Amino acid sequence: MSSTTQKHRDFVSEPxxxxxVTALAGIGDALGKRxxxxxxxxxxxxxxxxxxxxxxxxxxxxxxxxxCGANSRQQDHCYRxxxxxxxxxL
Amino acid sequence: xxxxxxxxxxxxxxxLKSDLVAHNVTLPTEKSKKDVYVGLYLKxxxxxxxxxxxxxxxxxxxxQGHVVACHQEDTPKEKPSAVDMLDxxxxxxxxxxxxxxxxxxxxxxxVASTRALYERRLLKILQSxxxxxxxxxxxxxxxxxxxxxxxxDEEGKDEDSDSNDSRQEDILTLELPPENDKQVPSASxxxxxxTSSSSHTFSITQMVKEKEERGFSPVPQxxxxxxxxxxxxxxxxxxxxxxQPKWELCTPKNESAYYTPNASYKQTVKEGLTVVPTxxxxxxxxxxxxxxxxxxxxxxxxxxxxxxxxxxxxxxxxPMTLERREVDARLVPVYAQVLVFLAIACLLxxxxxxxxxxxxxxxxxxxxxxxxxxxxQEEGPVGLAHPGDPADTPVDL
Numbered sequence: 001m002s003s004t005t006q007k008h009r010d011f012v013s014e015p016x017x018x019x020x021v022t023a024l025a026g027i028g029d030a031l032g033k034r035x036x037x038x039x040x041x042x043x044x045x046x047x048x049x050x051x052x053x054x055x056x057x058x059x060x061x062x063x064x065x066x067x068c069g070a071n072s073r074q075q076d077h078c079y080r081x082x083x084x085x086x087x088x089x090l
Numbered sequence: 091x092x093x094x095x096x097x098x099x100x101x102x103x104x105x106l107k108s109d110l111v112a113h114n115v116t117l118p119t120e121k122s123k124k125d126v127y128v129g130l131y132l133k134x135x136x137x138x139x140x141x142x143x144x145x146x147x148x149x150x151x152x153x154q155g156h157v158v159a160c161h162q163e164d165t166p167k168e169k170p171s172a173v174d175m176l177d178x179x180x181x182x183x184x185x186x187x188x189x190x191x192x193x194x195x196x197x198x199x200x201v202a203s204t205r206a207l208y209e210r211r212l213l214k215i216l217q218s219x220x221x222x223x224x225x226x227x228x229x230x231x232x233x234x235x236x237x238x239x240x241x242x243d244e245e246g247k248d249e250d251s252d253s254n255d256s257r258q259e260d261i262l263t264l265e266l267p268p269e270n271d272k273q274v275p276s277a278s279x280x281x282x283x284x285t286s287s288s289s290h291t292f293s294i295t296q297m298v299k300e301k302e303e304r305g306f307s308p309v310p311q312x313x314x315x316x317x318x319x320x321x322x323x324x325x326x327x328x329x330x331x332x333x334q335p336k337w338e339l340c341t342p343k344n345e346s347a348y349y350t351p352n353a354s355y356k357q358t359v360k361e362g363l364t365v366v367p368t369x370x371x372x373x374x375x376x377x378x379x380x381x382x383x384x385x386x387x388x389x390x391x392x393x394x395x396x397x398x399x400x401x402x403x404x405x406x407x408x409p410m411t412l413e414r415r416e417v418d419a420r421l422v423p424v425y426a427q428v429l430v431f432l433a434i435a436c437l438l439x440x441x442x443x444x445x446x447x448x449x450x451x452x453x454x455x456x457x458x459x460x461x462x463x464x465x466x467q468e469e470g471p472v473g474l475a476h477p478g479d480p481a482d483t484p485v486d487l
Binding site for chain 2: 038039040045049052
């Protein structure tokens with residue numbers, strides 16, 4: 001199992017509340033800005049979309065790539081972060 | 091003038107109005123639809139043109155034109171809706187979002203599932219704009235919307251700023267020859283938008299003149315503005331500038347009232363009531379202000395005023411005195427405490443003295459006497475027999 005980043009651990013450790021999109025693992029400033037422009041200004045909106053896609057890895061990663069241009073590593077981080085959060089809190 | 095060649099239906103409403111006015115045709119009510127204007131236009135203007143030329147052809151043309159106009163009148167209204175449908179579907183997510191934002195709807199992310207929802211919303215907004223053509227209250231607004239609908243929708247979602255400016259100017263030019271007061275306030279309403287100051291002053295002078303006829307004074311005020319109530323229109327040009335806070339207008343039937351949101355007082359102009367600023371005309375009727383001042387109640391007991399006991403308790407008691415009383419009620423009284431103290435002190439002293447074996451103690455005889463008394467009490471009944479009184483000789487008989 002690959003090690004998790006600090007950001008991942010921080011995100012997964014508590015309910016996301018009103019965290020910004022940039023709090024997601026793999027989403028930095030640039031990607032965060034692009035997501036915000038599309039209307040996903042909070043992490044919970046991305047979560048919503050993730051759930052709507054049925055928590056499907058392929059679909060979510062594809063969507064993320066289309067929306068903000070994330071590379072595969074960033075997609076992976078984001079996906080795992082959200083997945084683990086859902087496992088913990090949903 | 092190529093009036094004859096242009097199709098009246100293609101002219102904007104404002105243009106139709108201006109042409110009608112130019113031909114001395116009475117304008118219909120502000121809320122009437124464009125086809126009314128077109129009809130009037132055709133009736134009067136084309137009739138005039140027809141009078142100059144041969145009648146038959148012109149009648150036919152007029153009829154055709156009228157028919158064409160009517161026909162074309164219908165389609166422009168249908169067209170925007172059809173165009174809207176296409177437009178809305180053809181928009182990308184970003185464009186859809188932008189257009190929603192333009193109409194004041196802050197949309198969330200537009201995704202596959204949400205897109206349909208937002209498309210429907212946008213359509214609703216667009217369709218709600220259209221029927222507002224004839225039925226909006228303010229004359230200026232009605233004109234504004236109708237014009238924008240005819241001009242804006244067919245051109246797509248272009249910015250309305252250009253059409254805004256042109257339409258505002260049109261409003262001013264058209265409505266300034268006022269027939270009733272409604273148009274005058276509406277002209278002043280259009281003051282809200284940035285219009286040229288000359289036409290601005292003209293409208294205001296119009297209003298002032300009409301006000302003076304009725305004996306009212308217009309009431310917009312702000313800090314540092316000057317009034318030209320009786321002085322005339324001289325100051326008005328300096329008074330109302332576009333950057334001043336916006337004026338709200340209330341238009342009852344015949345009068346118009348001006349409210350400034352920042353003003354400290356409201357002024358309503360009613361029939362028979364003259365409103366005058368007290369600053370300039372202190373002797374005049376006082377303004378209905380929102381400020382009320384009541385005479386201050388005299389302070390009791392101050393400056394020689396007698397203190398009248400309004401309250402049932404005789405002396406006003408402070409919380410401290412009340413507390414003290416409460417505390418005092420529970421405690422043992424002081425004198426009792428002192429007595430108890432003394433008694434205990436004496437007892438202790440006696441005990442101490444007994445313990446001490448001091449021959450020179452002044453109280454020693456007393457103590458001895460006490461102890462003797464105690465002893466004598468014990469031997470009392472027996473001891474009485476012993477000390478024989480010599481005077482009392484036992485009588486042996």
